[in-house]
Amino acid sequence: MNIVICEDNYEHLQFIQSQILKYSTFHEPSIEIVLSTGQAEDVLSFIEEQRGDCYFLDIELNNEKVKGLELAAAIRKKDPLTNIIFITQHADQLQLTFSYKIAALDFIVKDSPTLLSKQIIDALKVAFERYKQLGESKEEPIFQIKIGEKIKNILLDDIYYFETSHIIHKIMLYEKNGCYEYYGKLKEIEKIDDRFFRCHKSYVINLQHVKEINKKDRIIIMTNGGICQVSHRNLRLLQRRLDEFLCNCLEK
Numbered sequence: 001m002n003i004v005i006c007e008d009n010y011e012h013l014q015f016i017q018s019q020i021l022k023y024s025t026f027h028e029p030s031i032e033i034v035l036s037t038g039q040a041e042d043v044l045s046f047i048e049e050q051r052g053d054c055y056f057l058d059i060e061l062n063n064e065k066v067k068g069l070e071l072a073a074a075i076r077k078k079d080p081l082t083n084i085i086f087i088t089q090h091a092d093q094l095q096l097t098f099s100y101k102i103a104a105l106d107f108i109v110k111d112s113p114t115l116l117s118k119q120i121i122d123a124l125k126v127a128f129e130r131y132k133q134l135g136e137s138k139e140e141p142i143f144q145i146k147i148g149e150k151i152k153n154i155l156l157d158d159i160y161y162f163e164t165s166h167i168i169h170k171i172m173l174y175e176k177n178g179c180y181e182y183y184g185k186l187k188e189i190e191k192i193d194d195r196f197f198r199c200h201k202s203y204v205i206n207l208q209h210v211k212e213i214n215k216k217d218r219i220i221i222m223t224n225g226g227i228c229q230v231s232h233r234n235l236r237l238l239q240r241r242l243d244e245f246l247c248n249c250l251e252k
Contacts, residue, residue: 002052004043005055006042007058016120019117030131030152052075057071076103141155154173160222197241200231
């Protein structure tokens with residue numbers, strides 16, 4: 001679960017960061033801080049290219065052009081499924097969040113360090129439980145994998161393709177933000193969604209990321225530059241499935 005923190009008070013930022021790192025180190029290695037900043041603009045730049053799973057946001061960003069609630073609204077517009085946790089020194093500020101229709105997961109009032117620590121960890125636990133449930137749900141466009149002790153959710157839209165690993169029973173997953181190796185079966189992946197197609201015994205591709213089909217060499221070039229093989233038997237079927245997928249996308 002990728003965590004983003006935006007807090008313009010340096011001491012508070014360091015405290016929040018330390019509490020999350022301590023909890024992830026000893027209790028949940030799936031939790032990782034990917035951005036910790038006092039600048040709203042840093043978060044806006046981040047969400048243009050990447051995705052956070054949980055945001056800890058200070059409502060009162062005093063020296064910022066973009067305030068905490070406006071930042072939260074921008075995040076929510078970009079990602080309706082993400083968790084947003086507000087932090088504030090003034091409890092009366094929490095009422096403002098309803099006018100922005102943010103649907104925050106939790107509200108934390110800055111109090112004594114002991115109480116603040118407990119609130120941060122409690123909110124983190126709830127966020128991670130929701131993160132796991134999203135990945136397990138058949139309703140959401142998310143694929144969940146387990147890498148060692150870590151759980152990772154990946155948007156179906158972000159997946160380029162899957163490939164069998166040289167390690168038996170393992171699969172390589174190539175997606176927008178990286179490449180991961182985990183235990184799994186290609187025959188199960190091709191059933192997840194219509195966008196996935198088993199083009200070869202060693203590959204399952206995401207049809208929405210097909211850039212080019214080289215029929216002579218029987219290879220598929222993906223939008224990330226990856227090259228996947230396609231069997232002679234599946235070459236014609238690939239073109240038909242791709243046409244059907246693109247047609248369905250246009251109808252939507």
